[in-house]
Amino acid sequence: MPEAPPTVLTIAGFDPSSGAGITADIKTIAMNGCYGIAAITAMTVQSTLGVRRTVPTDPKLLRDTLDELLRVGKVSAVHIGMLGNADVVSEVAGFLESSHLPNVILDPVFRSSSGAELLDQNGREFLRRSLLPLTDVLTPNVDEAARLTGLEVGNTEQMKLAAQHLHEMGSRAVVVTGGHLNRAVDLLSIRGEDVRIFRADHVDSANTHGTGCAFSTALACQLALGQPLPVAVLLAKAYVLMAIKNSYAVGHGPGPINHTYGISNR
Numbered sequence: 703m704p705e706a707p708p709t710v711l712t713i714a715g716f717d718p719s720s721g722a723g724i725t726a727d728i729k730t731i732a733m734n735g736c737y738g739i740a741a742i743t744a745m746t747v748q749s750t751l752g753v754r755r756t757v758p759t760d761p762k763l764l765r766d767t768l769d770e771l772l773r774v775g776k777v778s779a780v781h782i783g784m785l786g787n788a789d790v791v792s793e794v795a796g797f798l799e800s801s802h803l804p805n806v807i808l809d810p811v812f813r814s815s816s817g818a819e820l821l822d823q824n825g826r827e828f829l830r831r832s833l834l835p836l837t838d839v840l841t842p843n844v845d846e847a848a849r850l851t852g853l854e855v856g857n858t859e860q861m862k863l864a865a866q867h868l869h870e871m872g873s874r875a876v877v878v879t880g881g882h883l884n885r886a887v888d889l890l891s892i893r894g895e896d897v898r899i900f901r902a903d904h905v906d907s908a909n910t911h912g913t914g915c916a917f918s919t920a921l922a923c924q925l926a927l928g929q930p931l932p933v934a935v936l937l938a939k940a941y942v943l944m945a946i947k948n949s950y951a952v953g954h955g956p957g958p959i960n961h962t963y964g965i966s967n968r
């Protein structure tokens with residue numbers, strides 16, 4: 703019998719088009735060599751044309767799911783994506799406080815690329831105050847870093863400053879992603895260490911739905927597999943880059959990245 707890979711838990715919303723959210727995360731986890739388990743924080747009504755409606759999960763149902771999943775066995779990393787509202791945020795914070803799980807990645811999902819709010823205002827406040835300090839790595843894109851800190855974040859110096867503010871707010875490590883800047887720049891800042899900057903060519907593609915979820919979930923997997931954080935960032939970046947480069951159009955509008963590139967059954 704083969705040895706079981708590490709288990710990675712994703713706590714995120716359901717995107718029925720599977721470009722983002724938990725169904726996409728499960729694809730990312732499988733492709734990054736781990737076993738995925740999931741708890742749904744919110745339903746969304748959406749297609750490749752955009753998000754129409756969101757309904758947060760009953761917080762008690764979410765908590766029961768999380769507690770039940772812990773009975774299965776060891777969880778080696780946790781990825782947190784869309785949360786919906788403040789009740790869900792505080793339930794997840796309570797779960798993290800009592801479970802002491804390792805490698806907790808928080809992707810502060812505020813808004814869909816089509817402009818829909820995916821976390822209400824109270825939820826954003828709760829995330830900042832009670833959830834962020836309980837996590838190991840925060841992965842905001844430049845817009846999310848700006849919303850979290852109130853600073854303008856559009857270049858490398860501003861990314862560095864935002865990361866420092868996020869450390870002061872309780873983040874041990876921050877990856878600010880700037881994939882859509884002219885030159886794709888990601889900045890890794892670990893409290894007390896020198897900042898590392900990762901530069902890559904910007905990839906021009908219409909199919910970028912789900913890049914944030916894929917990056918943060920792949921990062922969780924690489925940490926679960928034992929990679930040090932800087933190496934895990936590079937491997938997660940490489941995974942997302944390949945998934946964008948190998949993407950194809952699905953329906954109309956911005957398509958998803960190709961999470962399962964390299965697997966062909968046609």
Ligand code: PXL
Nearest residue numbers: 715716717722723746784814
């Ligand atoms: O890409 C952010 C995101 C995360 N999670 C879910 C989403 C979206 C964007 O649409 O639907 C469930």
